[in-house]
Amino acid sequence: MEKCYLGIDVGSVSTNLVLLSENDEVLESIYLRTEGKPIATVQKALNILQQRLPSNYRIKGVGSTGSARYLTNVVVGGDCVKNEITAHAVAALHINPQVRTVIEIGGQDSKIIILQDGIVTDFAMNTVCAAGTGSFLDQQANRLNIPIQDLGEIALQSTSPVRIAGRCAVFAESDMIHKQQMGYSIPDIVYGLCQALVRNYLNNLGKGKDINSPIIFQGGVAANKGMKKAFEEALKTEVIVPKYYNVMGALGVALIAKEVVVKKGYTNFYGFNICNYDYKTKSFNCNGCPNICKIVEITVEKEVLGRWGDRCGKWSQSIKRFDKLA
Amino acid sequence: MEPVVGIPRALLYYHYNWLWENFFNFLGVEVIVSPPTNKQILNNGVSFSVDEACLPVKVFMGHCFEIKDKVDYIFLPRMISGKKREYFCPKLMGIPDMVKNNLSNLPSLIIPTIDLSKSKRNLYPALFEIGKMLGKKEKKIIDSYNKALKIWEKERKQKVLETSIQPKGKGFSQDKPKIAVISHSYTLYDNYMNMDLIKRLQTMGVETILPEMLPSWAIEKGLSTFNKRMYWSLGRRIMGSAKYYFNHPECIDGIILLVAFGCGPDSLIGELIEREAKRIKKLPLLLLTLDEHSGEAGLITRIEAFIDLIQRRKKVG
Numbered sequence: 001m002e003k004c005y006l007g008i009d010v011g012s013v014s015t016n017l018v019l020l021s022e023n024d025e026v027l028e029s030i031y032l033r034t035e036g037k038p039i040a041t042v043q044k045a046l047n048i049l050q051q052r053l054p055s056n057y058r059i060k061g062v063g064s065t066g067s068a069r070y071l072t073n074v075v076v077g078g079d080c081v082k083n084e085i086t087a088h089a090v091a092a093l094h095i096n097p098q099v100r101t102v103i104e105i106g107g108q109d110s111k112i113i114i115l116q117d118g119i120v121t122d123f124a125m126n127t128v129c130a131a132g133t134g135s136f137l138d139q140q141a142n143r144l145n146i147p148i149q150d151l152g153e154i155a156l157q158s159t160s161p162v163r164i165a166g167r168c169a170v171f172a173e174s175d176m177i178h179k180q181q182m183g184y185s186i187p188d189i190v191y192g193l194c195q196a197l198v199r200n201y202l203n204n205l206g207k208g209k210d211i212n213s214p215i216i217f218q219g220g221v222a223a224n225k226g227m228k229k230a231f232e233e234a235l236k237t238e239v240i241v242p243k244y245y246n247v248m249g250a251l252g253v254a255l256i257a258k259e260v261v262v263k264k265g266y267t268n269f270y271g272f273n274i275c276n277y278d279y280k281t282k283s284f285n286c287n288g289c290p291n292i293c294k295i296v297e298i299t300v301e302k303e304v305l306g307r308w309g310d311r312c313g314k315w316s317q318s319i320k321r322f323d324k325l326a
Numbered sequence: 327m328e329p330v331v332g333i334p335r336a337l338l339y340y341h342y343n344w345l346w347e348n349f350f351n352f353l354g355v356e357v358i359v360s361p362p363t364n365k366q367i368l369n370n371g372v373s374f375s376v377d378e379a380c381l382p383v384k385v386f387m388g389h390c391f392e393i394k395d396k397v398d399y400i401f402l403p404r405m406i407s408g409k410k411r412e413y414f415c416p417k418l419m420g421i422p423d424m425v426k427n428n429l430s431n432l433p434s435l436i437i438p439t440i441d442l443s444k445s446k447r448n449l450y451p452a453l454f455e456i457g458k459m460l461g462k463k464e465k466k467i468i469d470s471y472n473k474a475l476k477i478w479e480k481e482r483k484q485k486v487l488e489t490s491i492q493p494k495g496k497g498f499s500q501d502k503p504k505i506a507v508i509s510h511s512y513t514l515y516d517n518y519m520n521m522d523l524i525k526r527l528q529t530m531g532v533e534t535i536l537p538e539m540l541p542s543w544a545i546e547k548g549l550s551t552f553n554k555r556m557y558w559s560l561g562r563r564i565m566g567s568a569k570y571y572f573n574h575p576e577c578i579d580g581i582i583l584l585v586a587f588g589c590g591p592d593s594l595i596g597e598l599i600e601r602e603a604k605r606i607k608k609l610p611l612l613l614l615t616l617d618e619h620s621g622e623a624g625l626i627t628r629i630e631a632f633i634d635l636i637q638r639r640k641k642v643g
Contacts, residue, residue, distance in 0.1 A: 067623060067627075082630075082634075083626075083627045083630040083631045083634070084627060084631075085627065085628075085630075085631035085634075086630070086631050086634040086635075117642075118642075119635075119638050119639055119642055120631075120634070120635045120638065121607075121610065121635070122610070123631055123635070125624065125627065125628060127615065127624070208600070208601070208604060289364060290364040290365060290366040290367070291364045291365045291366075291518070292365055292366070293365075311518075311522065
């Protein structure tokens, strides 16, 4: 029986699974769109994984990350929950132990992680603005009628990129429309957009940070070759896009899960049968005090699995232990 | 019937709480303090404030709205200066006018001007003004103030924690990360505004050090290494404690700087501290900005990652 470890990264746009062997090799990786249904997507992804998994492999540990990490942990019976920043840093260090800078651009957030001698020394995450993230590229590709996969190739055809205002997604869009109306070619506009995003990223997140090579560029947006080129031009150095660039968060948390489980000696994983359960989430307002907290409740087969969202703990601390699936 | 004085639980209340409350109590006046900030208070505050006000001022407006119908007076001192050559933020000076112009159906307002920038003695006319409004005699006013001051000063001394300036590991368990959370008292002690930051850190196993736990000589010592005279009274504590730790990085594992969006002095002080942290490179610094739109998710991700960072550093040594 071969041991393997599962990392699940449920982000705003994509849900990624990575299955890691005992020797830290990636056995399987799955990339699905979350489409606003984190639990159903995790179930779907586990279903796919179950079909692909050779019968002599057993999942010995599960970790979750991403914005739905706590929800996922409750659903699958995870062994560890890690924030995206640490998960991405661990994965980047696994790929290249010398890495000094991690550029991660995902669906709705972007991060920069600065490392030295294998330790994170500084990090930053985008705050209230999503101008420089994947969702924006996605939207623009949609508007230009270009499949998102082709955006990078088209950007590379550019000969003289157009300067696009990248400070704000709304203004960037109107600027792009304006440039289109003026008759600039699509590749020049698309590459101009990439440059604008890179400028925005470096001004917001990279502000005051020492960006040293080796630089690893990961997250869904790293698929876009135009973005890679724009980063290389702006930083005047090589930018590495690793093989599993789009599932690095899941890879990182799988590595962490392995570490946790080896120490702990057992896994909490409920098994693949969770795919068949009917999970329901609902939210309601607690009227216990003027805070009027919005409580989220997740139930499976009419039994409450977890609740959160309350400030005082009145709801979150009243959950019964759920061991039917264990 | 003794009059009832209302004090909004916001801004400088978190600094002068006992002084103000006890002063009125010794005068023989009933005091009502607005309840701790909640969603409704914040929402009211946001809707009754001008856009450019900082988050704490917006919260203050919400507290005024909350108590205005329950009291005979609202205590709204115009805080200009508490010490020679030191000043409060202009928004604090203007708070009485903001309240007067943005809220209607207000009870009587007690607005003494506290300006001790020239002389400490300027406090007395202000105290008499308060007393006169409430129909109290001068001797009683001074007695009440002195008694309240004594209690308040004692209270503040008790908050000082010797371990705050001792090397980490002494008095604290070695594996627990020791983090200084630096901010204004009205952000640090308002658990709704800071989204339970302190409680969250403590449940994550962090020893938290707040600026008030540092003895004042340490703050002054920190400030003395700053190449400019800091004239913001509230900024002194923030800058001084940060500077002290930059000079003594062995005391703590990291600093979390909590900044309220729209705060003028903080926009400069925060930047100065951030640059210093980068120059010194010995203490990890996390800058958190709070505003009324802040989501908890972003805050949690950042503090989790920050604690991971610190724990990794501790492990490597």
